[in-house]
Amino acid sequence: MPIDYCDYNNPVFCCFRLGQPCSTHYNWLQKSLYLKVSRSQSWPTELERPSSPPQQPPLQQPQQQTQQPTRMMVKTFQAYLPSCHRTYSCVHCRAHLANHDELISKSFQGSQGRAYLFNSVVNVGCGPAEERVLLTGLHAVADIYCECCKTTLGWKYEHAFELSQKYKEGKYIIELAHMIKENGWD
Structure with missing residues (x-):
């Protein structure tokens, strides 16, 4: 379920940090994921290609998504001990x-x-x-x-x-x- 409020224009630095997009970025994310998947599908050869272009299914918002834990890449920072100690x-x-x-x-x-x-x-x-x-x-x-x-x-x-x-x-x-x-x- 998308959140309702977003402060930024960039989805990477706004609501995505909370683990879920706002309603604006939710729609944007659904569309970009669909385009990414549809572009990665291979087209049939000339002999197999139908006479009319393939129909793309309309974008649908899922009925209800289960909340899954988000995986975030965590960068661990190196600790430095005081230089005055051995x-x-x-x-x-x-x-x-x-x-x-x-x-x-x-x-x-x-x-x-x-x-x-x-x-x-x-x-x-x-x-x-x-x-x-x-x-x-x-x-x-x-x-x-x-x-x-x-x-x-x-x-x-x-x-x-x-x-x-x-x-x-x-x-x-x-x-x-x-x-x-x-x-x-x-």
């Missing part, structure tokens, strides 16, 4: 990953060697959680990757099944092979 960055693209103050432990083992445990990280995406048997027992973990270059960096502890390992829940492992030290390291 930071860890992605070795592949130099995006900031963690502040040294968030480091909990340096005594972890990753799949590619040593790894650090961090309380929080930035510029990192998280994959789906899965159960894995690690050196310290069964854990539910999710692989983490650099948001900028999409390189897998380590994992996030979602759930620890052993009571002694509960301190790891919500913490992040980043392997040393994927990060470098920046800003103020001597």
Whole structure:
């Protein structure tokens, strides 16, 4: 159902931001979608072409549309940590990953060697959680990757099944092979 009021002449920057067009742009959208579809249909060859041009059906407004969630492309912005602090960055693209103050432990083992445990990280995406048997027992973990270059960096502890390992829940492992030290390291 279209909304009744629109402030702008450009449909891209007005009511479409609300997820639905106004009545003016609703009609415009229906017409442009129809023309796009009708132009993309292939014409028959000369032998198959009828003597009269094909009739186009009249534009009809749908009776009732179900409200579907709109998909919007979201641009994630890169976070930058303060330059006065010692930071860890992605070795592949130099995006900031963690502040040294968030480091909990340096005594972890990753799949590619040593790894650090961090309380929080930035510029990192998280994959789906899965159960894995690690050196310290069964854990539910999710692989983490650099948001900028999409390189897998380590994992996030979602759930620890052993009571002694509960301190790891919500913490992040980043392997040393994927990060470098920046800003103020001597």
